[in-house]
Amino acid sequence: MKQNILPAIRLTLFCAVFFSGFYTLFIFGIAQAAPNNGKGGIIQYNGKKFYANVGQKFDKDEYFWSRPSAVDYNAAGAGGSNKGPSNPDYLKEVEGRIENFMKHNPTVQRSEIPSDIVTASGAGLDPNISVQAAKVQAQRIADIRKIDINTVNTLIEKNTESPFLGMFGTEKINVLKLNIALDGLK
Template structure:
């Protein structure tokens, strides 16, 4: 037993030094080389600062709506609802989101609503929506802002982010950037 305890203590101390010191400094060093020193992409708009990598709440009809947030867009406490797809409370919440979306977008059929417009992401702060989620909102925005639908479609295309290396992930659109570009169409 004595011959096992000493190596275990040494290994524990070595891991503690490595993971709380060396590894932490290594990751911190990589972050310093990243844009904005690893603090995320900051966008200044109308005198306010926004983080492009954190979901923002957009629910006014003249803007593209964000993905719902289980934490009400509070970046201090990211997280999902932790309710399963058969949970009655969760199903009620999703149905309320569907009903609200259809009320504001009457020309859209229920089957055309992408899931990312009525379900929150696992972290609750997803800043992106799918291309389809943006496209189903075009009619509403075009009507309210009196902008040609084709111009808004072009805006969606120019703000679409491709998958990483063309392989990893799906096409997506950052809602904050898209809405700022939408304001620029005036």
Template sequence: MSIFANYITPLKNNKYLVMKENIIPAIRLTVFCAVFFSGIYTLSILGIAQLAPNQGKGEIVTVNGKNHHINVAQKFTENKYFWSRPSAVDYNAAGSGGSNKGPNNPEYLKEVETRIEAFLYKNPSVKRSEIPSELVTASGSGLDPNISIIGAKVQIERIANSRNLSEEKIAEVIKNNTERPLFGMFGPAKVNVLRLNIALDKLN
């Protein structure tokens, strides 16, 4: 019995040592992370958000008595408006997401081709090679509210004809609503589609 006791005692000591050096610190770290990220961090971000426009709830604009979020893509299909990026979630902010289909997926390629044909049909003066990718491919969130300057310019002729306005007037709307890169360095210049269309309606 004494021989087995000599083996059992070190094993017990090792077990307690492992618990003390690994398990207990892991539990402490878990508790700390739960308190920090669920409480302190969350409240800190909430406090910072109070300094942002609309207290972090996003910028809201009211049009004809209806509220719209500037930072969430809206669906526009009429010829008199600038079109937004396609959306895999049909512009539903409650279900943000992409299609999860790869660039070689046959269904995805067919969907993009359908969008290209639809765009060319409504914008006959635009060549296939002139269509920016964001006008025929959905963003990862499905809610991107912006398009590129080129993405707006290729729609000028259609909108001008639909509204009986000069193309120069539509181009001016784009220029007046262009958002420059942050600090002149970060990100491309872009335009918010909702802002553009609100400005168009004001012209008429």
């Protein structure tokens, strides 16, 4: 028994020192070399600070809407709703989002609504929407802001981010950056 306990204690002490000390400092050092010292993508706009890598709530008709959040866009409490796709309460919630979206976007058919604009992400803080989610909102924004639909579509194209290394993931659009660019149109 003694021959098993002493190595286990030594391994435990080694792991405690290594992972709480050296490994932590190593990762901290890598973060310091990253843009913005590992604090995320910070955007200053109209005297306020926003994090581009955390979902923001946009639900006014003159802006592109964000993806819904299960945690009301609270980064301190990230998490999904834990309701499965067959849960009646969840289905009712999604149906309410679809009806609300169609009420504010009368030119869009139900079949054209992408899932990401009516369902929350796993963490509830996704800052991005799909290109299709932006395009189905373009007409509403063009009408409200009284600008040409082609101008809105060009803005969508300019703010579309390609997949990582051209093959990992899908095209996406950061809603905060897109709405800031939208406000920049004169």
